[in-house]
Amino acid sequence: MRNVYTVKQVNAYIKNMFTQDFMLNRIYVKGEVSNCKYHTSGHIYFSLKDESGSMACIMFAGNRNGLGFRMQDGQQVIALGNVTTYERDGKYQLYAKEIILDGAGLLYEKFEALKRELGEMGMFAEEYKQPIPKFAKRIGIVTAPTGAAIRDIMNVSARRNPYVQLILYPALVQGDGAAESIVKGIQMLDEYGVDVMIVGRGGGSIEDLWAFNEEIVARAIFECKTPIISAVGHETDTTIADYVADMRAPTPSAAAELAVFEYQAFENCLDEKRLKLKRTLYQKIQLTRMRMERYRVKMNYLHPRTKLQKQQQRSLEAEQRIRNAMERKLDVAKQRLAIRIEQMKGLSPLAKLNQGFSYVTSETGKVVKSVEHVKLNDSLKIYVTDGILKAKVEDTYKGGLQ
DSSP: OOOOOOHHHHHHHHHHHHHHOHHHHSEEEEEEEEEEEEOTTSOEEEEEEOSSOEEEEEEOGGGGGGOOSOOOTTOEEEEEEEEEEETTTTEEEEEEEEEEETTSHHHHHHHHHHHHHHHHTTTTOGGGOOOOOSSOSEEEEEEOTTSHHHHHHHHHHHHHOTTSEEEEEEOOOSSTTHHHHHHHHHHHHHHHTOSEEEEEEOOOOTTTTGGGGSHHHHHHHHHOSSOEEEEESSTTOOOHHHHHSSEEOSSHHHHHHHHSOOHHHHHHHHHHHHHHHHHHHHHHHHHHHHHHHHHHHHHHHHOHHHHHHHHHHHHHHHHHHHHHHHHHHHHHHHHHHHHHHHHHHHHOHHHHHHTTOOEEEETTOOBOOSGGGOOTTOEEEEEETTEEEEEEOOOOOOSSOO
C-alpha cells in the first residue's frame, strides 16, 4: 500500500520547500492592489493582481514604519518580502516587509542604498552641520532661473529685507547634466563668498527630484565651506541633499524665511535695545550721582577743614565754659568779699572813730590798751576821726569807766 500523509504533513512539507528556496525568501513582486484592508491589530491584508492572476499578501504592523503612503485598491506597487504557506489553510501568500509605489521602485531602492552608505560614512552627523548666520547680507541660490522656487525666494526676500543681495546661479535641476550643474553652482558660489546658500527647486516626482539624490551633489554640499539650506520640493519630499545640508527647509519659501533676517523686526529689536540701553545708562548715571553725593558728604565730614572747624568749635565752647566758670567764681568771690567787707566794716578802726571812739598809742606807736602800759608824763598820741591829738599822762586811774 502506498504511503499516506496527513494534510498537516503535506502543508509542512510544502512550507519547508518554500523556506529552502532562496529566491522566495527575498523577492520583489509587482502588481495592482486589491481587497486592501487595514486590520484593527495594525496588520494590512491585501492582494496583488495582474492580468493573469492574483496573490494574497500581508504586511504585519511591525513592518509598517517603512510604508510612506496609505495603500488603496488600484495602486500599482512593488512589494518586497518572502513567499511561504500558511499551514492551516494550505495557501501560500507574500509576507511583505517593504512596499513602494511602482515606477519609482528602483529609484527608491537606490535612494535607500545611498542613504545608508552616506550615513555610515558620517555625512549626516550633526557635528558637521554649520550654523546658519543670523544676519546674512549675501545669499547664494542654486536653482532654475525660471522656476517657481526662485520667484518664491525673491518675494519672501523682498518682503523681509530689501537690502539683502541675492546671487543666483542658474542651474539645471532636472534631467541629464542636472547633478553636475548643481555641483558647479555650489562650488562657484562657495568660491565667490556668500554668507549662506539655498540649494533646491520646486516639488515633483522622485524622478524629477533625482538630481538632488546623486552622490556628487551630496559630496559637494558636505565639502562646501558656506552653510547650505536645502529646499527641495514640498514638505513631504525628502532627498539625500536634505540629510547632508546644514539645515533642511520644507519649501523654497521657508528656506528664504530662514536665510533672510526680517529687517523691520531687526529695527524694532534695535529700538528696544536702544531704549533699554538709555534706560540702563540713566539708571547708572542716577546711581553714580547718588553714590558721588554720598562720597561728597562723607568727604566733607572727613575733610581736615571740617575737623579743624569742629576743633575750633570745641575750643570756643571750652573757652566759653571756662569764661562762664571764671565769671561764676568771680561772682561767688565778689559775694564773699562783700560779706567780708560788711563784716570788716564792723571791725574797722575808722568806723569806730566815726562813731566817736579813738585809740591811743605811745610815742613809738605802740597801742595803749591798759593804764599799765604808760607812766606819768609819758607822751601819747590820740587818734580821732579828723586827726591826732598829742597828750601827756598826768594821772592814771585803774578801774572801769567813771
